[in-house]
Amino acid sequence: MSEPSREQIVSALHERPAIALAPGTRLDAERPGSLPVSPSAVWDLPGGTAWVYRGEGNPGLVRPVILADGFGTGPSELESSWQVLEFGDYPLISELRRRGRDVILLGHHERGASILDNSRTARAAITRALVERQGGTPLVVGGFSTGGLVTRHALARMEFEGLDHGTGLYFSYDSPHRGAWIPVALQAFAHYVRDLDGRFSDQINSPATRELLWRHIGTWNGTPDRDGARATFLAEMAAVGEWPRRPRLIGVANGTADGVGTDVRAGELALEGTGGSVVGTRLHTQAPGPDEPVAKLRVVAAKTHEVRTTGLPSIDGAPGGSLEGFGILADGLNALHPDLGLTTAVRIRSHCFVPSVSAVDIGELDTDDELYKDISALPAGTGGLDAYRLASRNEPHALVTGELCTWLLSHLP
CATH class of the missing domain: 3.40.50.1820 (Alpha/Beta hydrolase fold, catalytic domain)
Known part of the structure; x- marks a missing residue:
């Protein structure tokens, strides 16, 4: 089978609900059997x-x-x-x-x-x-x-x-x-695929998200800082x-x-691209230290780009309320037809979102x-x-x- 075209991938992404980070039930969860009571x-x-x-x-x-x-x-x-x-x-x-x-x-x-x-x-x-x-x-x-x-x-x-x-x-x-936390790896991926589907990037760059996040990047290669x-x-x-x-x-x-934090360890591989269009993409949990690699990004392109951070703590495994950020991204990509080559393997679904x-x-x-x-x-x-x-x-x-x-x-x- 021939490789999918860029236009096919863009069309398929826009036919699906946007990848958006939010708490709540998983995409595969059963809908409640009851509807909301009518308000007064x-x-x-x-x-x-x-x-x-x-x-x-x-x-x-x-x-x-x-x-x-x-x-x-x-x-x-x-x-x-x-x-x-x-x-x-x-x-x-x-x-x-x-x-x-x-x-x-x-x-x-x-x-x-x-x-x-x-x-x-x-x-x-x-x-x-x-x-x-x-x-x-x-x-x-x-x-x-x-x-x-x-x-x-x-x-x-x-x-x-x-x-x-x-x-x-x-x-x-x-x-x-x-402040809240979304891993730099996830923020970078959202911005990296902006020309294919800008909705994920738009959420990361929304006014509320920029106000909430302890550290934010506005482009895939930006420096994490207070927005x-x-x-x-x-x-x-x-x-x-x-x-x-x-x-x-x-x-x-x-x-x-x-x-006491969770079992999410710093610097671990959280999500890996397995389909042909994303092979080479690897998102990691945040590691402390200077010049730490947190992401390798390759989506419908020949070249792979690397994202590194300096001076950030081991926040993904910190005690706090968690968000299935890596899992939400993986579920969204894996819901697409496998022939598009956007399938992923997720090893760590959740990260700390609001530290205690x-x-x-x-x-x-x-x-x-x-x-x-x-x-x-x-x-x-x-x-x-x-x-x-x-x-x-x-x-x-x-x-x-x-x-x-x-x-x-x-x-x-």
């Missing part, structure tokens, strides 16, 4: 939508809990939110409603938009909840992953402007308060006081507190000593949160579990 109301907000579910027995909005959507690309989808929050390991929506809480699922027209832009949508949801609330029960406001940063900024900005947000409790669920968008975001957080001060601040993390120290605002990500520190040994009051809970095992980012949710529910006012 739908709010059309600037830059987003809120789906409102009244608590059991509530005649209107009585005890509102705003849950903001998290990391991803494209618009928030109600079915996806229910799949994660209700049909996964713990039925959080049902449990909140059973306790008389009104659930407001806050989504965005574009999850990859700037956190500061989506913060305006959160402010609109908070304002409307205050207008429609019956009685004086304080709001509970927070979010999952990026949603925790969106709502954190919204509340802090409202306080800075002298506005009443009526919130008694803020929570974050595995939110990257000190200008992240610098702007951090400056804005500093300008509004970093945190809201009126509500109690709590958070949970999908990583452990004991400083980031999710509970305890430390920076610059060194192994910081990433692998024993959080359980730190004195109370360390970090920006008033209270936090970490998981008993390192698990997927933003996984809704009974262990973390029961602790969260026990702290609701």
